[in-house]
Amino acid sequence: MPDFEQLTECYKALGDQTRLQILSFLKEGERCVCELVQILNITQPAVSRHMRKLKNAKLVKERRSGQWVFYSLDGSIYPFFEKIVDSLPDSSEEIEKLNICDSGISCNS
Amino acid sequence: MPDFEQLTECYKALGDQTRLQILSFLKEGERCVCELVQILNITQPAVSRHMRKLKNAKLVKERRSGQWVFYSLDGSIYPFFEKIVDSLPDSSEEIEKLNICDSGISCNS
């Protein structure tokens, strides 16, 4: 079981609306940084920092493929992770928008 | 179900080691501020601010009795609350210490 320090890091990572949005997006499957930039309306470095924080908290894992980095949910060290993910509001609307006007996206590996 | 904003407030409240300690203490039952001050080794205003944050996030509720305010766990609006509380490390040691040398405590209502 995670100790107080690990739990604090986890909840700090969760305590940001943008990061909760990101986790909600990842419920539907892995995403690369450039997709998240499109959906979230913040700059690429900002997304990058968010992903780093989520990764350090062991809430997501990354898969590198070519020049892309794909992030996906992974909170296996937390017994409450599934409940937390389930309780996140859906973001299917924003994701559909992405699918419709995905003109500039090339990382469909 | 809580929305993104409510969830963010919840996790921000959880993202602090002192507050996780407090919630862990409250697993054993309600506590007044002066008891928490003793256990936590921080000043009374600091505890008061922590409790306010936990209360605003709807993670604890308060009961006023005379000049004391007793706080207890209450995360009923969060479907994951029980899991989160269960995953908190125990703090029975610190609480026992409190019971042994509780010379100055008078709020045993």
Added chain:
DNA sequence: TTTGTATATAAGCATATGCTTATATCATTG
């Protein structure tokens, strides 16, 4: 190897957070 694209890091700034001391509020008691 040069160019372009994806991601990460650094620097700089504004805001949020947490602590302490000092003070205010509120209830109890004499």
Added chain:
DNA sequence: CAATGATATAAGCATATGCTTATATACAAA
């Protein structure tokens, strides 16, 4: 009502956080 004790709020400060722009790194393709 005055005094005491428990709790809350205010002020001031140090540190953390999150954003942007600028720059660096990594991979791909020509």
